[in-house]
Amino acid sequence: MPELPEVEVVRAGLAPAVTGARIDHVEILDARSLKRHDARRGDFVGMLTGARIDSVERRGKFMWLTLSTGDALVVHLGMSGQVLLREPGVDGDRHVRIRFDVTHPQHGDLVVAFVDQRIFGSMAVDALIEQHGALVPTQVAHIALDPLDERFDDDAFVAALRHKRTGIKRALLDQTLVSGIGNIYADEALWASRLHYDRPTDRVSAAQARTVLAEARAVLRKALAEGGTSFDEQYVNVNGQAGYFAHSLNAYGRQGQACPRCGVPIVRESFMNRGSHFCPVCQRRPRGR
DNA sequence: GGGGGTTCCTGTACGC
DNA sequence: TGCGTACAGGAACCCC
Numbered sequence: 001m002p003e004l005p006e007v008e009v010v011r012a013g014l015a016p017a018v019t020g021a022r023i024d025h026v027e028i029l030d031a032r033s034l035k036r037h038d039a040r041r042g043d044f045v046g047m048l049t050g051a052r053i054d055s056v057e058r059r060g061k062f063m064w065l066t067l068s069t070g071d072a073l074v075v076h077l078g079m080s081g082q083v084l085l086r087e088p089g090v091d092g093d094r095h096v097r098i099r100f101d102v103t104h105p106q107h108g109d110l111v112v113a114f115v116d117q118r119i120f121g122s123m124a125v126d127a128l129i130e131q132h133g134a135l136v137p138t139q140v141a142h143i144a145l146d147p148l149d150e151r152f153d154d155d156a157f158v159a160a161l162r163h164k165r166t167g168i169k170r171a172l173l174d175q176t177l178v179s180g181i182g183n184i185y186a187d188e189a190l191w192a193s194r195l196h197y198d199r200p201t202d203r204v205s206a207a208q209a210r211t212v213l214a215e216a217r218a219v220l221r222k223a224l225a226e227g228g229t230s231f232d233e234q235y236v237n238v239n240g241q242a243g244y245f246a247h248s249l250n251a252y253g254r255q256g257q258a259c260p261r262c263g264v265p266i267v268r269e270s271f272m273n274r275g276s277h278f279c280p281v282c283q284r285r286p287r288g289r
Numbered sequence: 290g291g292g293g294g295t296t297c298c299t300g301t302a303c304g305c
Numbered sequence: 306t307g308c309g310t311a312c313a314g315g316a317a318c319c320c321c
Contacts, residue, residue, distance in 0.1 A: 002315090003315095032297095032298085035297090035317095036317095061315075061316090076315080076316085077315090078298090078314085078315060078316085079298085079299095079313075079314055079315065080298090080299085080300090080313095080314095095299090116298095117298085117299060117300065118297090118298045118299050118300080118313085118314090119297080119298050119299075120297070120298065120314075120315060120316080121315090164291090164292090165291085165292075166291090166292065166293080170292085170293080173315085173316095175315085175316075182314080182315070183313095183314060183315085272293085272294090272314090273294080273295080273296095273313095273314070274313075274314050274315095275312095275313080275314090
């Protein structure tokens with residue numbers, strides 16, 4: 001499931017292939033993949049056809065292609081989204097929702113396929129606004145910077161986290177506080193920090209907040225270096241290849257297996273409609289929870 | 290106004 | 306074998 005490392009792998013693979021390319025043709029195979037597109041701003045196909053792709057950007061789990069028209073094509077992969085690069089005429093990918101025919105001045109013709117089994121992802125054409133000295137789509141403006149962004153303000157994060165009145169995992173998943181972290185890397189960062197997922201944020205010390213931020217950074221960087229986390233066919237890079245980080249997980253998906261630190265079996269609990277994996281010894285449950 | 294529960298969606302795994 | 310059901314979760318949305 002795409003979190004920051006997976007989206008960045010896709011962005012980095014897409015950028016050299018499509019930067020400078022012109023969008024010749026757009027085909028919508030499933031309009032549900034346009035749920036983020038505001039039709040009042042214009043027709044999706046019409047706003048893209050003929051546009052040149054100038055760059056491929058990312059903030060957190062959102063990605064966007066800046067266009068010569070001044071707009072951006074926003075991409076969110078959701079749970080199962082993929083962006084695949086294909087040779088023209090090569091069909092056969094399942095669950096293709098939107099298909100783009102592009103022409104690159106050096107690389108020639110290319111097909112960009114937006115594939116999404118569960119349709120939690122989507123695409124949209126959106127206006128760009130200036131923020132933090134950069135241009136971002138309006139629908140991405142509320143998303144915080146991610147911890148790998150050099151402009152990320154550690155002190156502000158620590159203060160905002162401790163000011164909240166919620167559990168620490170819920171806060172880590174709050175994309176307006178810090179972006180790019182999803183269920184897998186939240187569990188991993190909390191395991192590395194020896195913090196229980198339901199620890200109240202107003203009872204997290206400044207030192208602990210810095211630790212969990214540092215561990216989140218470390219796990220995101222390591223996963224990025226290994227090409228992201230793949231459990232099945234739901235996450236692949238633009239060439240359809242899986243990442244290797246699943247082999248490096250310490251807590252996520254390891255319920256019943258020994259904690260790599262203390263040997264006690266990892267526990268999985270349902271929390272926020274998803275699984276939370278933690279070591280019951282290393283990550284003590286907060287009192288009264 | 291912020292916290293937290295619900296909802297969207299489909300392929301896979303599993304039980305009967 | 307086949308059917309029904311639970312499960313996976315990012316983020317918008319809504320209610321309190």
